[in-house]
């Protein structure tokens with residue numbers, strides 16, 4: 001991808017205390033040693049579990065194609081020092097036997113799984129675009145316009161491979177976000193930004209955890225539907241922590257190690273797009289995307305009343321959710337304050353309160369976020 005500067009290189013086999021001399025990580029002890037090297041920041045292991053036995057020994061479901069995550073972070077520089085990828089080779093052992101939970105993927109689908117895990121390895125989270133494909137039960141026969149816009153970073157693998165449909169392995173959302181995270185000098189001359197805030201009906205209080213999607217307006221002169229193909233998303237409050245912590249229960253004082261504590265970011269969103277004309281819309285993150293499949297900072301996702309609407313120029317708490325205005329973005333341009341006001345959400349205060357003594361419910365205080373994300377396989381035919 002010309003707009004990103006990220007590259008990968010083979011640094012040799014995994015080696016160090018506790019690792020077999022041939023570098024082959026096969027047992028739980030080997031795995032723990034490799035994880036230790038990763039956490040120490042000295043190596044970024046890529047583990048191919050050829051027969052799936054290590055995955056099972058770790059107590060993980062054989063339906064998991066792979067998992068990955070960052071190990072050591074440099075908080076000062078804001079960089080990833082080391083990360084780990086684990087791939088379940090049982091999906092490529094030539095055996096398809098559901099009675100032993102040994103499934104099979106095509107080589108192209110497995111390539112996509114590797115790419116998805118490399119996305120996490122590189123700092124990307126999950127993206128939710130064209131969710132209706134997933135909800136309507138397509139399995140291996142997804143319509144191509146919607147498949148084109150379905151990110152490789154979608155939490156679940158369920159369509160035919162992108163390659164088999166004549167599509168590049170990365171969707172526009174994947175390209176946009178890896179380029180934003182690790183931009184090449186050409187990023188600024190190829191991408192603009194749509195940004196703003198999502199508010200509850202009071203027009204003041206920020207909403208974190210809503211999925212915001214920018215879709216290119218369909219070009220009637222082409223047979224493809226660009227509104228399904230060219231879409232980039234983000235979750236509101238993506239830079240704000242999903243768990244600010246609290247000192248009451250005694251077990252969550254500092255909260256998550258991830259995310260900003262600046263309240264001005266709670267409802268903020270930012271979407272990198274190539275130059276063109278776009279609509280912007282909000283929706284809930286699907287309630288099934290929890291744990292290793294979570295999307296954005298909140299796990300479980302917030303299910304917000306009145307979450308579904310398009311942006312239009314005169315946003316209010318009483319507008320028609322389907323009314324939309326298109327935005328034209330040039331490369332290098334940033335559109336700001338493309339703000340949503342959700343319709344008729346419950347009031348923030350009751351009549352006995354004012355803004356000085358507000359009570360906010362603690363966000364999932366017992367939840368510990370596992371930095372390693374799992375990518376389960378579902379409904380693959």
Ligand SMILES: [Ca+2]
Pocket residue numbers: 090091092093094095096097102103104105
């Ligand atoms: Ca298999």
Ligand SMILES: [Ca+2]
Pocket residue numbers: 218219220221222223224225226
């Ligand atoms: Ca078209």
Ligand SMILES: [Ca+2]
Pocket residue numbers: 309310311312315316319320321323
């Ligand atoms: Ca609206």
Ligand SMILES: [Ca+2]
Pocket residue numbers: 309315316317318319340341342343
């Ligand atoms: Ca509205």
Ligand SMILES: [Zn+2]
Pocket residue numbers: 116120126155292373374375
């Ligand atoms: Zn994932």
